[in-house]
Amino acid sequence: MTQPDSTGEVPRLFGTDGVRGLANDYLTPDLAMDLARAAGEGKSGEVLIGRDTRRSGDMLNAALKAGFNSVGVDTIDLGIIPVGGVSRLTREARALYGIMVSASHNAAPDNGIKFFSRSGMKISADEEQAIERRVLAGGPWKSPTGSTIGFDSAKPDATDRYVSYLEMLAGYSMRGLSVVLDCAHGAAFKAAPQLFAHLKAEIEVHNTSPDGTNINHECGATSLEYLQSVADGRLGLAFDGDADRLIAVDEDGVVADGDVLIAIFAAHLKELGKLTNDTIAVTVMSNLGLHKAMDRLGIKVLTTDVGDRHVLESMVVNKLSVGGEQSGHVILEERTTGDGLRSGLRLLEVIAASGKPLKELRKVMTEYPQVLENVVVADKAGLDGSSRIWDAVKDAESDMSGDGRILVRASGTEPKVRVMVEASDGSTASQVALQLAEVVKDELGTG
Numbered sequence: 001m002t003q004p005d006s007t008g009e010v011p012r013l014f015g016t017d018g019v020r021g022l023a024n025d026y027l028t029p030d031l032a033m034d035l036a037r038a039a040g041e042g043k044s045g046e047v048l049i050g051r052d053t054r055r056s057g058d059m060l061n062a063a064l065k066a067g068f069n070s071v072g073v074d075t076i077d078l079g080i081i082p083v084g085g086v087s088r089l090t091r092e093a094r095a096l097y098g099i100m101v102s103a104s105h106n107a108a109p110d111n112g113i114k115f116f117s118r119s120g121m122k123i124s125a126d127e128e129q130a131i132e133r134r135v136l137a138g139g140p141w142k143s144p145t146g147s148t149i150g151f152d153s154a155k156p157d158a159t160d161r162y163v164s165y166l167e168m169l170a171g172y173s174m175r176g177l178s179v180v181l182d183c184a185h186g187a188a189f190k191a192a193p194q195l196f197a198h199l200k201a202e203i204e205v206h207n208t209s210p211d212g213t214n215i216n217h218e219c220g221a222t223s224l225e226y227l228q229s230v231a232d233g234r235l236g237l238a239f240d241g242d243a244d245r246l247i248a249v250d251e252d253g254v255v256a257d258g259d260v261l262i263a264i265f266a267a268h269l270k271e272l273g274k275l276t277n278d279t280i281a282v283t284v285m286s287n288l289g290l291h292k293a294m295d296r297l298g299i300k301v302l303t304t305d306v307g308d309r310h311v312l313e314s315m316v317v318n319k320l321s322v323g324g325e326q327s328g329h330v331i332l333e334e335r336t337t338g339d340g341l342r343s344g345l346r347l348l349e350v351i352a353a354s355g356k357p358l359k360e361l362r363k364v365m366t367e368y369p370q371v372l373e374n375v376v377v378a379d380k381a382g383l384d385g386s387s388r389i390w391d392a393v394k395d396a397e398s399d400m401s402g403d404g405r406i407l408v409r410a411s412g413t414e415p416k417v418r419v420m421v422e423a424s425d426g427s428t429a430s431q432v433a434l435q436l437a438e439v440v441k442d443e444l445g446t447g
Contacts, residue, residue: 013031013035013128013131013132014128016307016309017104017112018100018115018122019031019112020103020104020106020110021110021112022110023054023056023059023060023103024059027113029059030063031135032060032063033066033067033070034135035067035113035131036063036065036067036068036071037067037068037070037071037134037141038132039068039097039115039131040067040068040071040073040096040097040150041071041134041141041142042071043073043096044072044073044096045095045096046074046076046095046096047064047075047076047095047097047098047099048090048095048097048099049061049065049075049076049077049078049086049099050078050079050081050082050085050086050098050101050158050187051078051079051081051100051101052101052102052103052215052241052242053210053241054103054111054212054213054215054241055108055212055213056109056111057080057101057102057111060113061101064099065152068150069151070141070143070149070150071141071143071144072142072144072148072150073150074150074151074153075151075153076095076152076153076154077152077155078155078158079154079155079156079158079159080159080187080189081158081159081187081191082162082188082192082239082242082244082339082340082341083100083102083187083243083339084162084243084337084338084339084341084342085159085161085162086098086099086100086116087120087336087337087339088120088336089158089162090116090117090118091119091120091336094118095118096118097116097118097123098115098117098120099113099114099116100113100114101113102114102187102242103241104240104242105220105240106216108212108213115127115128115131120336121312121335121337122312159190159191159194162191163191163195166345167195167198169342169345170199170349171349171353172348172349172352173199173200173352174199174201174348174352175200175201176202177201177202177235177351177352178202178204179201179202179203179235179348180203180204180227180232180234180235180236180237181193181203181204181205181236181237182206182219182220182226182236182237182238182239183205183208183220183239184215184219184220184221184238184240185207185208185211185214185215185216185217185219185220186215186216186220186239186240186243187242187243189208189210190208191243192205192237192243192340193205193208195341195345196344204234206219206226206227206230207219207220219238220238220239221238221240221245221246221247221328221340222240224238224247224255227249228249228253228255231249231251233251234251235249235250235251235348235351235357235358236248236249237249237344237347239340239344243339243340244329244338245327245328245329245338246258246328246341246347248260248261248347250359251359252359254359254362257326257327257328258326258327258329259282259286259289259290259326260362260365261324261347262280262282262323262324262330263364264347264350264358264364265322265330265332266297266299266322267299268350268353268354269322270297270298275299275321275322276318276319276321277300277319277320278298278299279299279301279318279320280300280302280322281303281304281311281314281318281320281322281324282301282324283303283305283306283307283310284304284305284306284407284409285325285326286325286326287326287365287367287370287422288368288405289367289368293364293365293366297364302314302320302323306409307325308325308329308338311323311325311329311331312331312335312336315331315335321333325338328343330342330346332346368423368424368429369422369424369425369426369429370422371421371422371429371432371433372418372419372420372433373418373420373433373434373436373437374411374417374419375416375417375419375437375441375444376415377416377417377440377441378445378447379444379445380411380416380417380444381410383408383417383440383444386443386444389408389436389443389444392435393408396432396435399432400428403423403424404421404423404424404428404429404432405422406420406422406432406436407420408420415447416447417444421433421436
């Protein structure tokens with residue numbers, strides 16, 4: 001059970017992407033079972049549970065099923081499946097919850113638990129807080145007996161159903177397109193090759209031999225060097241552990257991150273007259289080059305706080321068809337969650353429709369060099385009230401004469417202030433970032 005810390009505050013269990021931590025240390029079977037009990041107590045319906053390939057996944061999956069079953073809620077085991085599959089099948093079944101057991105791009109010793117609502121979207125912050133409060137309160141839990149105990153079953157065709165759904169969305173044949181897939185030894189290791197092979201693309205597959213400990217290890221969307229080394233003049237698609245991210249490598253071996261993909265998708269839909277409200281949603285971390293490209297194309301950009309949850313909220317409110325994050329979380333018109341396979345499918349559709357390779361399509365935007373300084377400080381809470389820091393930011397932006405951008409924000413989880421600078425050349429961005437980092441240290445102290 002989570003206890004208040006020394007300040008009397010209750011530590012948050014849910015971060016920006018579910019409950020995450022070192023498996024069997026912070027994220028124990030006991031905690032997983034309590035999260036399930038708290039979420040399911042007093043409710044009825046089914047809970048769908050999928051996982052990635054981590055060694056700890058079976059352990060946490062078993063604990064979640066025991067927790068839900070013990071309070072009378074049935075569970076359905078989806079097996080190893082990308083997070084987009086959990087979202088889709090939860091929405092299709094109108095289930096009580098969908099759950100993904102994964103720590104996404106983190107290393108194998110970590111794991112996490114993401115909750116999805118019956119709509120296929122992550123549960124709201126209010127729902128997360130309600131679960132946290134019940135976990136903190138602890139037992140006694142409602143304990144049905146006999147025929148009212150929850151029952152667990154499996155859905156062995158879960159991945160097939162998800163892949164079939166994606167195939168149904170494909171508007172173009174992929175025949176003749178040559179693609180190299182890096183599946184990161186993660187949740188996409190079966191689904192991604194299956195999808196693109198069914199669509200008749202010529203595929204070469206890498207990192208599809210999970211052993212429970214090699215997920216994301218020197219491969220996948222967070223280690224693009226591997227894909228660059230094997231793509232050999234072909235389009236490359238890299239997924240992370242739960243396959244909610246996609247990062248691409250073009251035919252020249254140059255990385256195309258989430259900003260580049262969003263720009264390509266937005267421009268394509270705009271040309272077809274299908275970009276809802278001629279607007280996209282991105283976070284404050286998106287590259288200035290994306291903003292300038294969208295302005296040139298007559299596309300409005302809505303900016304949110306960091307986190308795909310915030311992007312999705314903006315997309316739902318404004319009924320948008322494209323949004324996402326630089327990190328590779330791209331959300332399309334279904335407006336449910338980031339889905340790397342769905343993003344990869346859309347990229348191949350644009351290539352097929354336009355007849356242009358990625359190295360040509362990416363010219364829709366020019367990326368500005370971006371430098372990030374993470375400054376460890378003694379008092380990050382003092383950032384908002386520091387006139388010296390904000391005056392320095394204002395002066396630096398003025399010196400760049402509109403050809404650069406500065407973002408200074410406190411970390412939500414660490415004693416750090418993040419200083420991000422974009423400029424038309426890398427040396428200017430580095431110089432300004434280092435200067436502002438020194439001002440932050442002087443004002444807020446060195447941690």
